[in-house]
Structures are given as structure tokens and as C-alpha cells.
Amino acid sequence: MEKTLLKSVRIGDSLYDITLNNQNGMIERLTSIGGTAPDPGKPIGSTQKAGASANGSISNSTVQDARYDVIDAAGLLYLPSNADMHVHLDKHFLGEPWKPLQPFVTLPVQLAFEKQMLGALPTSIAERARRLIDLLLSHGTTKIRTHVDVDPEIGISHLEQVLQVREEYRGVMDIEIVAFPQQGLLRADSIGVMKEAMRAGAEFVGGVDPAGLDRQVDRSLETMFELSAEFDAGVDLHLHDPGHLGLYTISRFADLTSVAGKGGRTAVSHAYCLGQVSEPESRELAQQLKAAEVAIITSVPLDRPMPRVDQLIAEGVHVHVGSDNILDSWSPFGNGDLLARGSKLAEKFGWIVDEALLQSYPLISAAALAPKEGDRASFMLVNAQNAQHAIASAPPREAVFSGSRLVGGNWYTTAESSVYTKLHSSV
Numbered sequence: 001m002e003k004t005l006l007k008s009v010r011i012g013d014s015l016y017d018i019t020l021n022n023q024n025g026m027i028e029r030l031t032s033i034g035g036t037a038p039d040p041g042k043p044i045g046s047t048q049k050a051g052a053s054a055n056g057s058i059s060n061s062t063v064q065d066a067r068y069d070v071i072d073a074a075g076l077l078y079l080p081s082n083a084d085m086h087v088h089l090d091k092h093f094l095g096e097p098w099k100p101l102q103p104f105v106t107l108p109v110q111l112a113f114e115k116q117m118l119g120a121l122p123t124s125i126a127e128r129a130r131r132l133i134d135l136l137l138s139h140g141t142t143k144i145r146t147h148v149d150v151d152p153e154i155g156i157s158h159l160e161q162v163l164q165v166r167e168e169y170r171g172v173m174d175i176e177i178v179a180f181p182q183q184g185l186l187r188a189d190s191i192g193v194m195k196e197a198m199r200a201g202a203e204f205v206g207g208v209d210p211a212g213l214d215r216q217v218d219r220s221l222e223t224m225f226e227l228s229a230e231f232d233a234g235v236d237l238h239l240h241d242p243g244h245l246g247l248y249t250i251s252r253f254a255d256l257t258s259v260a261g262k263g264g265r266t267a268v269s270h271a272y273c274l275g276q277v278s279e280p281e282s283r284e285l286a287q288q289l290k291a292a293e294v295a296i297i298t299s300v301p302l303d304r305p306m307p308r309v310d311q312l313i314a315e316g317v318h319v320h321v322g323s324d325n326i327l328d329s330w331s332p333f334g335n336g337d338l339l340a341r342g343s344k345l346a347e348k349f350g351w352i353v354d355e356a357l358l359q360s361y362p363l364i365s366a367a368a369l370a371p372k373e374g375d376r377a378s379f380m381l382v383n384a385q386n387a388q389h390a391i392a393s394a395p396p397r398e399a400v401f402s403g404s405r406l407v408g409g410n411w412y413t414t415a416e417s418s419v420y421t422k423l424h425s426s427v
Helices: 107-119 125-138 157-168 191-200 217-230 243-260 279-292 309-314 338-348 354-358 387-393 410-414 417-423
Strands: 003-011 014-021 026-034 068-072 077-080 082-087 141-149 174-180 204-208 234-239 266-270 294-298 319-321 379-382 397-402 405-408
Touching: 003 026, 077 387, 082 125, 082 319, 082 338, 125 141, 125 157, 125 397, 125 405, 141 157, 141 234, 157 174, 157 191, 174 191, 191 217, 204 217, 217 234, 217 243, 234 243, 243 266, 243 279, 243 294, 279 294, 279 309, 309 319, 319 338, 338 387, 354 387, 397 410, 405 410
Parallel strands: 003 068, 003 077, 082 141, 141 174, 174 204, 204 234, 234 266, 266 294, 294 319
Antiparallel strands: 003 014, 014 026, 077 379, 379 397, 397 405
């Protein structure tokens, strides 16, 4: 079908019919049909209307146009799709037999343990990358930034397979790739393989712990920015180094971002140190990050200090959330549900009033809560009274659309084959 008509979708406090253009993947039309806040005594999405059922079965009876598929959303709430800005498509054990982990001792010991575990897996990087992408889609994520291991031993073999999978999911999952020297940029003599990775198609130069792993803060950082200049790439640094050591590293990173003219193209992931120093110290650095346009990416850890996200937002720093570990050699936890992770962040920082709850969405999504005609049709439908309720409760995804295609949620998993055929072109 050329178009899909979603009837009775709740956007804010009103109901809309949304026309999706299946040819270009855009929202073609938003038609207000009125409506008020949900009746608290009636489950949202339970109303049956002529032409479709709330579980996504399709009929053309309400639109006399063979170009349309019609689905009754029956008051389900529109939310923008998620953007998970820190994942590792090549590291997880999803779909594999259970792997007992070992306690973290030192970073070099953990890196050797991870290498051993990944090397023993019988499945390919590509197969496991597909598993994780499918899981992320099911939870409403349609954009990711993945760090992919490169080092002199494995070369760019992981990257080559992730590049292949990116092509398979083009138009469904937007994938940014960071060439990640997990064993150390300098420590493992990875500069040559990093250049090979950038030539192959990675868009970001990665790095990890310039002090704790590379043992040369300034040289490590300068090498990252030299690579970014050579390949016109962004930079995304894994930083676990603590306290004032980490603070100095981020400050130098911001300086180099400004000198290189890379504002808006660099990020520091994790940055635990921002939660380990005093509030005046972290505020001063936040102001430097704002001026240099350096973003902070957090996975909202429970087991250690994390950046003061409320302070960063107040100072105008761009903050993003990522899943990071999802059942891998570092942690058995994680499920790829970014809406739930955003809920965890709001709870952690005590964001209980409506305005505070709503500020979670820019951290987990790249789109607005209220769509416009001409926007890309990438969104999810959930059973919630409003966006505040959704971030507080992280309800199951009833439907996930990416570029007008149904790609996840209960509609996708329970749909009849005819619905699958009409609304989803397999990747």
C-alpha cells in the first residue's frame, strides 16, 4: 500500500488521524479529530471502531481508496522513537548459552577476559548484531550509535560485519559507528588499525581512558583528534578515569574540541568523574562543555556515581542516554529498553513533577513529543495517559514504526501474516 492511516492516535490531550506515506517514510498528514484526556475508568486502546481492531488488524472499509491501509489505534499515545547513543553490537551474548562472569579486578584483566569470551562464541558478529538490533527495535529504538572493537589482533573484522548489517537495516535502523580501540589506542598500538577502520566507513574516532589505560592523557587525546582531523570524523571517548584525573581529561578534551572546530561532533561517554567531584567543580566544567559543544552520554549506572544530569541540563550541555552493557562480559544486566532507562534516570534524580518528567525525552529521543507533517514517521504507540505517565511507567510498546514501517511492538509480534506483508518489508 502507498499509505497507512492510523486512526485515533493520542498526541498530547487530543486525538489525531495520522497518514503515513509508505513511499518516502514521512508523516504526510495530521488530522485533528478532537478528543479529551483519557477516561480514567476506561483502558486506553480498548475502544473498537469500524474498520480495524486495536491490535492492529487491517481493513479498508473506512477509506474508499485502495492505496490506504487503515489501522485503529483507539487512543494509544504517540511517542517519538528512541535514540540509543551508546551500544556495542559486537560484544553481547544475547541468544547464547549462559556465560558466568568474573568480578572486575583491573581494566587490563577485564579486557583479556572479554577477548577470551568473545573469541569462544560460535556465532558471527553479524548474527549477534542482528539479534540486538531486533531487540532494540522491539523497544522503540530506531537510531543507535555503536562502538565496534578494532585492534591489531582482530583488525577490522568486527567492523566489516557491522557495516554489512548496517546496510541490511538501512531505512529501518539509523546506525552511527565508532571505531573503538578497546585494548587502548596507544597501549595496543592501534593507530594503524584505527586509520583502516575510518577508511572502511566508521564515522567516529573512539578512545578509552587516556590515563588509566593509555597512561598518556595528552598524547592519547591529541592522537584521537589528529585522527578525527585526518578523516573529518567526530570523536566519542569512553572515560572511566575517576575524580580530578577524569575532570582534567574532560577539560583537555573540550579544549581540543574547540581548537579543532569540532563543536557538536564530540562526546564523552560515562564520565563518572562528573559525579565524584564537588558541585562547583562539575558546574565549572559543564560551562566549558557548553561553550565547546561537547555532549555527555550516560548509561545511568546504579553501582557508581554518574554525571549530575540535572546540572548539565541547567548549564545547557547536550546529554544523551545509552544502554551500554547488555548481557556481556562486563554485566549480565540490560535489556535494551531505553524508555525504561529514561524512567530510571528520572527516578534517580527525583524528577517527579510533570515538567521534570518531560525533560527526560530529549535525552532518549532525537525527535519532538508532538510530530509535524513532513517529519520522518519513526515513533511508537503506547498505552499511557500522557507522556509523563509513559516515562514514569515505561509501558509495553504496542507498535513501533520506523520510516512508516511497522518494525516492533505487540502489533508486530501478534499481527497476522497479511499485516506483516503489508506493513513491513523484511531487512
